[in-house]
Amino acid sequence: TSQPKPLQPSEPPHPSGEPTPGVEKTFYTIQAGSFRQRDGAQNLMNILKEKGFTPFITPIKLSDNEIWYRVRIGESLSRQEAEKIAQKIINAGGGNPLILTVK
Numbered sequence: 001t002s003q004p005k006p007l008q009p010s011e012p013p014h015p016s017g018e019p020t021p022g023v024e025k026t027f028y029t030i031q032a033g034s035f036r037q038r039d040g041a042q043n044l045m046n047i048l049k050e051k052g053f054t055p056f057i058t059p060i061k062l063s064d065n066e067i068w069y070r071v072r073i074g075e076s077l078s079r080q081e082a083e084k085i086a087q088k089i090i091n092a093g094g095g096n097p098l099i100l101t102v103k
Contacts, residue, residue: 027102028082032094033071041069048073051092053085075102 032048032055035041041057048055048071058070073085082099089097 026079027076028079029075029077029100029102030073030082030086030089031070031098031100032073032089035069035071036066038069041071044071048089048094051094053089053092053094072100073097 032053033041033044035044038057038059045055045057053073055071055073058072060068060070062068073089074082077085079099086097086099089095
């Protein structure tokens with residue numbers, strides 16, 4: 001009797017770094033802080049700039065119409081890039097940043 005043939009993938013795997021057709025690439029951002037007052041966000045942004053980061057402030061309106069000011073770094077980072085930057089923020093004494101998926 002003959003041996004069963006191993007299953008073959010329907011498509012050859014794509015080289016790393018190339019997106020798979022039909023699959024959206026996921027991007028990440030780092031949230032260094034979230035504040036009710038813009039002044040608090042501005043202060044953190046200035047501190048992060050002094051430490052060599054390029055932060056920006058994003059105002060977010062919550063369901064109760066309250067606005068919070070979020071300090072973020074990067075808008076389209078890979079997961080690996082986001083993890084590296086988050087660790088640099090921690091090492092620089094910048095708190096405990098969150099890695100968030102960009103929608």
